[in-house]
Amino acid sequence: MENSIKVILPAISRNEALARSIVAFFAVELDPTIDELGDIKTAVSEAVTNCIVHGYPDGRPGDIEIYADIRGDAIHIEISDSGVGIADIEAARRPFFTTAQGEERSGMGFTIMETFMDLLAVENREGGGLKVTMEKSLRRKIGVQSADASAG
């Protein structure tokens, strides 16, 4: 049976580092490169920061739910909150879009998730909140090496 994890964390800023580290540790099972791990950590950090800053604005309390599993050679990640959701998801996914003009936010969050991962889906949850689904295929390094060896 393929492996999976489910973690629930309070939506507070200091859990951003914890959240991305947990998912990165889980991804190690797929033997990623340092760069691939960096991509995953960054994408998770963006999604979790979105929950904290936008899902639960003004420091209102709430939880972030992180689910991840292994699907073949890919890591599948779902990050959800029970916050306010996003009124216009299409607009929010555009580069440099931000609702927080005065706070030096870059509006790059979804663009980074999209660029660093192979798949990104963003949806409002029934009953409130946002769910971000991401997937990234991690090449099986051993398989690649043996293919090279047989070719040479």
Added chain:
Amino acid sequence: MEILYDRSENTMRITLFGELDESSAESVRNSLDRNIVLSDAARVIFDFSRLSFMDSSGIGVLVGRYKKFSGRPVSFFISSPNPTVDKILKLSGIYTIMPVVETA
């Protein structure tokens, strides 16, 4: 996160240690503003060789500093980002306002 400020001649080198994300952005921003003003340097180099992680919160901090100091005679440069940080910097277009500078 720790920040090291090193001023020599007209250049201030700012070395960031550790991880720059939303949780550290505000204290980093305050420290940068205070020290850039105090230094009165013409060139500011952000040395990212010791920065192990940065997400889009870091882009917000950099663009924010550029805007804040745009009326002043100071230029910003970036040095030695790791490959993942470099990817974000490229994606954001920040190199058009803060060029890469090679450092010894």
